Amino acid sequence: MNDSKIARTLSRLGALLTAMSVFAAAAPPMAAAGLATIEARVAKLRDSHGQVICTLFTPSDSFPDRSHKGMTIAVPIANRQAMCRFKNVAYGAYAMVVFHDENHDGEFNQNWLGMPKEGFGFSDNPGTLRKPSFSDAEFIVGQPRVQLTIKLNYWF
Numbered sequence: 001m002n003d004s005k006i007a008r009t010l011s012r013l014g015a016l017l018t019a020m021s022v023f024a025a026a027a028p029p030m031a032a033a034g035l036a037t038i039e040a041r042v043a044k045l046r047d048s049h050g051q052v053i054c055t056l057f058t059p060s061d062s063f064p065d066r067s068h069k070g071m072t073i074a075v076p077i078a079n080r081q082a083m084c085r086f087k088n089v090a091y092g093a094y095a096m097v098v099f100h101d102e103n104h105d106g107e108f109n110q111n112w113l114g115m116p117k118e119g120f121g122f123s124d125n126p127g128t129l130r131k132p133s134f135s136d137a138e139f140i141v142g143q144p145r146v147q148l149t150i151k152l153n154y155w156f
Contacts, residue, residue, distance in 0.1 A: 034091045036141045040148040042082040042098050046119060050102040052077055054084035057095045063134040064097045064122065074101070095137035096123040098150050111156070119152035128153045 042052050056071035057063045075082050077100075084098065099108045100119035109117040120128070126136040139148060 034142075034144065035088045036091060036144050036146055038084075038086040038089055038094070038096075038141060038146045038148070040084040040086075040096055040098065040123070040150055042084065042100075042121070042150050042152060044119075044121075044151045044153075045077060045080040045082065045100055046152075046154055047102070048077045048080050050077065050100060050104045051075060052082035052084065052098060053101050053106070053108075054086075054096060054098045056086050056089070057097070057134065059093050059134055059138075061134075063095050063137070064132065074106070089141055091141050093138055093140055094123070095134050095139070096148070096150065097137075098122070098152065100152055100154075116155050119154045121150040121152045123148055123150060125149075125151050128155075 038056070040054060042054070045052070051074045053072060053074045055067050056069075057067045058069065061067045061069070071086065073084055073086070075084050084096075098121045099116075101107070102118050103109065108120065111117055122132050122137040123139050124137045126132040139146070
């Protein structure tokens with residue numbers, strides 16, 4: 001290939017890349033910019049006393065201890081079930097922690113040994129013999145409506 005052909009090829013390539021970048025800038029936002037509703041059905045409650053508290057975590061939060069975005073809601077219990085709905089959630093990776101606040105004090109109560117006195121669970125329902133990591137409970141929000149079922153665990 002001679003120098004003039006290389007120059008024309010590079011020029012065409014540059015024009016193509018410029019056109020692609022103009023098109024990409026003018027294109028509507030991709031799915032990653034979407035908003036969704038997460039519906040988490042909480043199952044296996046031992047009774048209908050109190051409330052259920054759900055906290056949504058992003059990968060940058062201190063899972064499962066603290067969500068920096070304040071994405072915590074409390075919902076009523078009916079017939080030993082509850083539904084936590086998070087609306088207008090950006091598409092991405094999340095994890096959820098849920099507990100049965102039986103005495104309605106807003107706290108996850110533990111005994112003097114630090115053992116849970118109230119039911120708890122995580123998205124993706126990982127085992128409860130150790131503290132799960134974010135990836136153990138991770139789920140992806142990539143469509144307008146995401147439905148989960150979280151099963152509670154009671155130790156006492």
